[in-house]
Amino acid sequence: MKYVMGIDLGTSGVKVILVDENGKVCSEASKPYRLIQEEPGYCEQQPEDWVKQTIAAMKELMEKLPDHSREVEGISFSGQMHGLVLLNESRQVLRPAILWNDTRTTAQCTHITKRLGDRLQKITKNRALEGFTLPKLLWIKEHEPHIDQQIDMFLLPKDYVRFRLTGALHCDYSDAAGTLMFNIGDSEWSEEICQAFDIPRHICPPLVTSEAEVGPLLPQIAREVGIKEGAKVFAGGADNACGAIGAGIVSSDRTLCSIGTSGVILSYEEDHERELQGNLHLFHHAKKDAFYTMGVTLSAGYSLNWIKGLLAPEESFQSLLEGAANITPGAKGLLFTPYLVGERTPHADSSIRGSFIGLDSRHERAHVVRAVLEGITFSLNESIALFRQAGKNINSIVSIGGGARSRTWLQMQADIFQAEVIQLDNEQGPALGAAMLAAVGCGWYPSLDACADLLIHQTAIYEPKQQHANVYADLFPLYQRIYTQTRDIHAGLEPYRSV
Template sequence: MKYVIGIDLGTSAVKILLVDQNGNVTQEVTKQYALIQEKPGYSEQRPEDWLEQTIAGLAELLEGFHGEVTAIEGISFSGQMHGLVLLDEQQNVLRPAILWNDTRTTAQCKQIYDKVGEARLLDITKNPALEGFTLPKLLWVKEHEPEIYARARTFVLPKDYVRYRLTGTLHMDYSDAAGTLLLDVANMNWSSELCDVLDIDVNLCPPLVGSHEEVGHVTEEMAEKTGLSSATRVFAGGADNACGAIGAGILSEGKTLCSIGTSGVVLSYEQEGTKEFGGKVHYFNHGAPEAYYTMGVTLAAGHSLSWFKDVFATDVSFDVLLSEVATVPVGSNGLLFTPYISGERSPHADAMIRGSFIGMDSRHERKDFVRAVMEGITFSLNESLEVFRQNGKEMDTIVSIGGGSKSSEWLQMQADIFQTPIVRPSSEQGPGMGAAMLAAFGCGWFASLQDCADSFLEMDEIYHPFQENVVKYKELFAIYQDVYGQTKQLNDSLSRYRM
């Protein structure tokens, strides 16, 4: 039996999957690491912590592996997007990595718009200037830590650094490069125009490769530390959302992913890189060869539900909380919730907006509020799907993963609000499986990633829209869309009172 390894370098932990030729996960190891938050809005990690825990995880996995080590033919990666890792001339780390959820760079985003222009930035990168992206972080270091910036010779993203230490070769794949705000997304090259306008040496940008491309082998040193064979082939891998899409089989037109975790994502496959969405949703290079994806983000999806439980329902489990929802009618008895408790990303890039319960009265019970929260999260994701549709996108299937796929009531709600059949995978492994599939494809096990998906992935249940519910949710969604505009000024006025 042959095997591949998928390494998913997340924000709180690295997850390592050993996958056999049939797509079965035969072993799984997770290793955690710390987050550094020295000031409000700051979020950093030590790249060495990623490396140490990845090595420890691989060593633990190999200890439990009873086959021939040479049967593990390939490794690939998924990784948290946007994080800035600066390296010097000897490719040593210059400072802790600034992560995707770091928000210190508002001034640098304004600087990008002032110098480049919002329209031109969208022409090149297909995305707006947001604090989470890599370019604003690079400009922040240039302004606030000039001595470190002067020593920088290249930058990479989190998984790229770990892969470099395992192989000794330095690259960045297109799917992750698209999240830097320096890639010409349609033409798949670094934008010398952006670098020139912003006075950034284009040579700081690393060599680009496809997610499925082989970039080296495990070094002798790392083979000794991990137990892997030095003959093990290493493939570039992709951004976590791109790998999540691969791991859910989002590999052809009409296929869309809905992932409800702490944040929420709707992601749809695109064959062409020429569509225009006006920055309302993200537009990135896929991990699949010569493909793209559109993506909308709800910042506080599952977080809205966990927040409600932590504040108002500490005495019950999530299972109990969700089981009550089935007895509440569509529309939560006239109660509406907007999940803006952490601001919002798509289609409203607004860090200042805050959530609302609209329509409360004394008859409402806890279960009404819970259903309203679930409906509000789903409405928010549907706003991004509406942007897709308004730009000519047709979606015939939505694959639902994450916390939102654990509740049959929520899956039916998604089908009714999205007006599309919802499919739940029989086994969900997320971005780590996508990384393993890239390794399997790279090793030549399959002629295409689609063939790999057909072999590795199985779908469980299908939820079809109920027409009666669809009609009601259309009316409610129109009301939901009004709330942002009606509450924006109120929230701006209240912002000075937030502690």
């Protein structure tokens, strides 16, 4: 039996899975790493932590299954998007990586928009938002010129880990599309954008497809983790693109809801010409010659983690959600907006913060938890509303991540989205998508579509309960008004957040 390995470099940790030729996930291993938040809005990590923990997870996986170690044929990657890793000429890391959820670059985003105007949207199909890579580069230019002068190349997070495991420097199209420096239509780095901001073209890494073979593991890495030398390594893709593959979103009739630290509504696209609005994004898919549109809630699962830490730090998530299951829709008149670190879709606003609206003395812990779940789902529904306004027919949604592990939350998604919500029988998310890229790269399947047909199966379908859907249809417009009604208040509070 032969095997492939999928490596998903997430925001809070790395996950590694082993998949056999029949599509069975044989085992998995995960390792955490720390987040550095030295100032409000700052989110950084040490790239060396990614490398050490990835190697540790690979080694643990092989130690669990020592008989399989000689049969690992291919390895591929998924990774958190947008993060900025800076290398000098000697390929040493110059500073901690600035992550996707870092919001320090509002001034740089304003500068990009003023400098390029409509050209930015035409070239990149995206607006200038704090999460993207280009604003981070410009922040470095302005605030750390001594670092800027040493930059010889930048990489995205998973690409740095892959470089350390193979010695090869590359970036795939799906991750490049999230930098705000990539020409979506021409599938190449934008000379116009680089010249506009005095960015040397040579610091942009070589581009490859997600299915491209980029080299074997370095012999010393193969020996350390217990994998035979010569195992093929494939480029892989951005976490959302790989998550889409791992959920079978490889054709135009499929939509994905993925709830991790952030939350994503993603829809497959055949081309890059769709007109977008409300801070929806368009990126290259990890599937060759395909694209996807996407809306993002920055604090989805993060909001649930936050409320658990406040109210039930010693309890399991299952215990926390059991109480919410007994609360009727609407949480007894309590609404929550999940803007804990700002928001992206439909409001590109790094200053907005979360709110509880309607608190009274009758509310108990279960009402608060229910309101948080509903608020996260309302925020995701704003992206679905934008897709529908743009002409997308969304009747069926595959749900993965934290939102797919609770029957209460799955039913809530169906009721709020007013669509059937599909739960998969073996939901491994981006790690499975990465493994599927390796499997296709190794020639096990003729295409990702064929691979998805054989590997991905649904286990349950949640249909909207009309009575609940009617309640949420009434509450959703009220939820949407909270942003405009509280925006100025939150802006006024911003100076006090660092006190």
